[in-house]
Amino acid sequence: MSSSTTSTISSGPxxxxxxxxxxxxxxxxxxxxxxxxxxxxxxxxxLFSVLQPRFLMPLNLFNILRQVSIYGIIAVGMTFVILAxxxxxxxxxxxxxxGLVAAVVAKGGIEGxxxxxxxxxxxxxxxxxxxxxxxxxxxxYLQGVAVSRLAVPAFVVTLGGMxxxxxxxxxxxxxxxxxxxxxxFGWWGRGMIGPVPVPVIVFAVVALIAHxxxxxxxFGRSVYAVGSNPDAARLSGINTARVTTLVYAVIGxxxxxxxxxxxxxxxxxxxxxxxxxELTAIAAVVIGGTSLHGGTGSIIGTIIGALLTGVLxxxxxxxxxxxYVQQILVGLIIVAAVAFDxxxxxxxx
Numbered sequence: 048m049s050s051s052t053t054s055t056i057s058s059g060p061x062x063x064x065x066x067x068x069x070x071x072x073x074x075x076x077x078x079x080x081x082x083x084x085x086x087x088x089x090x091x092x093x094l095f096s097v098l099q100p101r102f103l104m105p106l107n108l109f110n111i112l113r114q115v116s117i118y119g120i121i122a123v124g125m126t127f128v129i130l131a132x133x134x135x136x137x138x139x140x141x142x143x144x145x146g147l148v149a150a151v152v153a154k155g156g157i158e159g160x161x162x163x164x165x166x167x168x169x170x171x172x173x174x175x176x177x178x179x180x181x182x183x184x185x186x187x188y189l190q191g192v193a194v195s196r197l198a199v200p201a202f203v204v205t206l207g208g209m210x211x212x213x214x215x216x217x218x219x220x221x222x223x224x225x226x227x228x229x230x231x232f233g234w235w236g237r238g239m240i241g242p243v244p245v246p247v248i249v250f251a252v253v254a255l256i257a258h259x260x261x262x263x264x265x266f267g268r269s270v271y272a273v274g275s276n277p278d279a280a281r282l283s284g285i286n287t288a289r290v291t292t293l294v295y296a297v298i299g300x301x302x303x304x305x306x307x308x309x310x311x312x313x314x315x316x317x318x319x320x321x322x323x324x325e326l327t328a329i330a331a332v333v334i335g336g337t338s339l340h341g342g343t344g345s346i347i348g349t350i351i352g353a354l355l356t357g358v359l360x361x362x363x364x365x366x367x368x369x370x371y372v373q374q375i376l377v378g379l380i381i382v383a384a385v386a387f388d389x390x391x392x393x394x395x396x
Contacts (some may be wrong), residue, residue, distance in 0.1 A: 124301030142321030187299015236312025274341025
């Protein structure tokens, strides 16, 4: 009787309430942290549709998707980098550089930079796209080597890369734009497949492939492991330097593809293109729930974050909000997203 009574008392409500409540509260906060961006997205859509009914017009919705697609492609690559505890401030400059690479290849040079090239003088969009992607991948790979092999902080490497790539872009275009592409080139930025813009389809394909890599491959699991605990990942046999190098190659690939699509959409490539894309891409990733501390996040969250950013900016434009105020709001949202991420982590410990 005595042992039975003791056992009953020790497992009673008074002694078990504390441990039972804390994990439950932590789980609720963690779930809220995962779905908060989606709730906020729906809330913004509802708010803007009430304030301005034409917000929900199909033309405007497809316009949002088209705008999101360019920096969404870059944000997919940024997800890999941030998951591995890195950062890349050079993507905007890299978009400009690779866009000019694509333009020069497509036109066969910059001599007729403002005119539509006659048939046969350029190398066409396939080689232009390949050249832009290769240039972006090599640039990203070199930055990854500097971060992983030379142990230079990612912030410093990519800050330097931001200046270097912008300078290369200015050199390629000789300080001016290159414009006037054929219809096949422009289709990748302005074409439609049914009612859906081609850039949106490109973004969707890139996101699907990236999601598969992160969730179904050894490399994807290694990215999460390196971001969660680099020392533990190294001791478990993961080549952390190789993983770090490759994630920067991935974002270089995405920046090259984004540069090609942006040039096709604008029918022009110039050194000032992509300005501010690094902020927008980082915002999409962080707002989507990827932790700046690494190891936590997903491509699905990045898609939601990109859509949320696009909806916010589009809604503010429709409501005639000043562009200066738009930048303030985006900055505040980034800070709030990081603060909420830190709060979730503290509560889950």
